[in-house]
Amino acid sequence: xxxxxxxxxxxxxxxxxxxxxxxxLLGMKGKIPEILDIEVGIDVVRSERxxxxxxxxxxxxxxxxxAYQVNPVHVEVGKYIAGVRESAFAVDFEV
Numbered sequence: 001x002x003x004x005x006x007x008x009x010x011x012x013x014x015x016x017x018x019x020x021x022x023x024x025l026l027g028m029k030g031k032i033p034e035i036l037d038i039e040v041g042i043d044v045v046r047s048e049r050x051x052x053x054x055x056x057x058x059x060x061x062x063x064x065x066x067a068y069q070v071n072p073v074h075v076e077v078g079k080y081i082a083g084v085r086e087s088a089f090a091v092d093f094e095v
Contacts, residue, residue: 001059001060002058002059002062002064002095004057007051008053009086010053024080025040034068035058036060039054041053
């Protein structure tokens with residue numbers, strides 16, 4: 001199993017943009033077969049070191065995650081994210 005964790009810092013983290021970003025990310029659920037589990041959270045602490053949104057997805061393998069990366073649904077989500085994010089960091093690890 002592989003866990004894919006991504007943190008996003010948004011350009012304009014208004015409540016509306018935060019919620020829309022969460023909804024867009026969660027919209028992948030059930031549309032990309034390689035995703036075994038998906039969670040999206042909006043940061044509640046809002047400290048200087050905080051990121052705004054966290055995406056946590058689980059895959060059967062690295063190959064499954066690679067297939068997810070090029071899935072047309074994920075590609076469209078990536079276009080949305082590119083328009084709203086300031087920066088992003090990811091960690092991928094085996095569980």
